[in-house]
Amino acid sequence: SFYGFRNGTYHLKSFLIGSGIISKTVPMDTISFYVTEENDAKNTDTNETSNFEIIYTILSRSKTTKGSNVFLTLDAKDHVGIEKIDALVENSNGETQVILLSMTTGKSTYGTWRGMISADEPDTTYSVRSITMMNFEGIEKEIIVDSRSFYVEADPKSGVEGLNVSGERNRSSGITGFNILDAIKEPFFPTKVGFIMMAIIGGFFMIPMVANIDGRARKGKIPDDYQDEYGPFAEILRSKKTRKKR
Incomplete structure (x- = not known):
């Protein structure tokens, strides 16, 4: 747990893992958090210099299987108040999808937002390319995102093309293979x-x-x-x- 911080943004640089005998410092450069107080007169949430800021972005998984859902979570703030956030996601096949995020905690001037990414293609990498925010004045801003991606593992059934033991149609090749099980029966x-x-x-x-x-x-x-x-x-x-x- 963290405590005793003043208002502002904080970045986690590293953490220590130890077993009592051996310990190791692991660097970390992708985790941030923001400290604020509702009764602070100098609260930066209402500061007019806080315009469309993303504090951090994180994905719930770095590797998953076909048909699973991966969640994108972020903290964002704006002095006017954020009305809508969506994210552009592109996979390694060049296909794109736009997901809409919903605020889960906080308020429009500073809150945590979450959206779901559908992982439908096996052996494919999905990457968050950008995040677009719109405030209550109708002003929008797009922010480019780097290093936010996850991989969908290959489907083991798609590796067999000519000889299909199970007798199921090979979706990747479109060819129905020789059915050994039916022949034996x-x-x-x-x-x-x-x-x-x-x-x-x-x-x-x-x-x-x-x-x-x-x-x-x-x-x-x-x-x-x-x-x-x-x-x-x-x-x-x-x-x-x-x-x-x-």
């Missing part, structure tokens, strides 16, 4: 696999047999009764022997 799937395996194994056994028959045919060792010994290969061997005699 087919009633004749085991039979099909069995026939394929038998064909492959049979092919391995037939190769040396054909090679042996062909070798014997070249040496003229084919008997007259082709059909009894060689079955379906009889016509092939008979034609080879005939060509050899010619």
Whole structure:
């Protein structure tokens, strides 16, 4: 907690983290707060030099997931009184959105405002580009914002494009992949696999047999009764022997 401050803006420069044995100083340059008193005659909230000032801006998350909401919070002041605040947000795809902030605490001359950013695109960075304030006199001012961004993590389902195990349509590529689960569920799937395996194994056994028959045919060792010994290969061997005699 902080106490004993006079009116004005204060910036948090660093904080100390310690476990009793080891300690470390962590620098901090993005956190500010403003001290004011309602009964102070010199209250800077009503000072005419306080025109459209933003004390601090902060995002509720630096990393999130698709469909989550991230909140932008800021403190702002103006001697006339702020009527409206909105923020321009741009993502890494070049898409922009304007969010409207609402005052949660304080008053129009100095208060805390909050708005919600929708994170709809995975593997995308969203950045707050600017904040526009309008006071009760209708005067507006745009303030450029730096270093206020968050990242939406990539959707793990979008990493598979050709082979889609789940059978869901790949939104990123627009292609429906081969559905393994549906193929396995087919009633004749085991039979099909069995026939394929038998064909492959049979092919391995037939190769040396054909090679042996062909070798014997070249040496003229084919008997007259082709059909009894060689079955379906009889016509092939008979034609080879005939060509050899010619």
